[in-house]
Amino acid sequence: MEAKIAPFRSPLGHVRSALRFGWSGFRYAAKLALDIALPTLCVACREPVDGEGVCAACWAKLSFIEPPYCPRLGIPFVYDPGPELLSMEAIANPPAYARARAAVRYDDVARSLVHALKYQDRTDLAPTMGRWMARAGRELLKDADVLIPVPLHWRRGWSRRYNQSGALARVIERHSGVRLATEALRRVRRTEQQIGLSRPQRASNVQGAFKVAPERNGDVAGRRIILIDDVLTSGATIDACARALLRAKAASVDVLVFARVVDSHKTPI
Ligand SMILES: [Zn+2]
Secondary structure, eight states: HHHHGGGHHHHHHHHHHHHHHHHHHHHHHHHHHHHHHSSOOOOOOOBBSSSSSSHHHHHHHBBOOOOSBOOTTOBBBBOOOOOOOOOHHHHHOOOOOSSEEEEEOOOOOHHHHHHHHHHOOGGGGGHHHHHHHHHTHHHHHTOOSSEEOOOOOOHHHHHHHSSHHHHHHHOOOHOOOOEEEEEEEEEEEEOOOOOOOHHHHHHHHHOOEEEEOOOGGGGGGGGGGEEEEESSSHHHHHHHHHHHHHTTTTTTTEEEEEOOOOOOTTTOO
């Protein structure tokens, strides 16, 4: 009897975990089963691909952010306005953090990567995405003491199984040697999705949503911190996180994300 079911022990094991962990576990088990049967597909165009998640054609469509960019927000400039010149955005709405850097612009291929990592259990993408982030953030990483991922609310973390920002931060820790402190910052209030909200609504939605865990204050006070997230859009969430860290006496807060929204109509002053 035992010998008869042995070949199916592994899938059965996945089904058992699925029963233990509910629907997201079931999806995970189903995906594992599919991975055995199907070749990996490009996350953007669904063509079969070897290895890293995007095919060569889609990789070429990614816009890696290179200098010149705003030293504060990391928004790319179309021409070099000279050192120390800030973007209009940085002057009009100065963020709570000091500097932000992103690996790529948030366009169609970047969105596919972020969604696959976040919603489709494509944890295999994290090493590549994290490596690109470590490269984009090398200037910040050489000054940093601690990496802190933007936390999910525990309920959202549960349904998605893991925090994608934490997964990226672990890769960056390996590449940079900067220590990761996953539990230092907590989401203490559940927030609505930011999609569809105006800038002031986004800011008030995340107001007071984050807090440094008192027992983890040693990871924050006096430390030079880099907040890690997958996407930077309006910056309201990252700003609320930065303010919470600064209230807990962080020496400085920088931001490193995989992709940032870039409004191509805005030019430097
Ligand atoms: Zn592709």
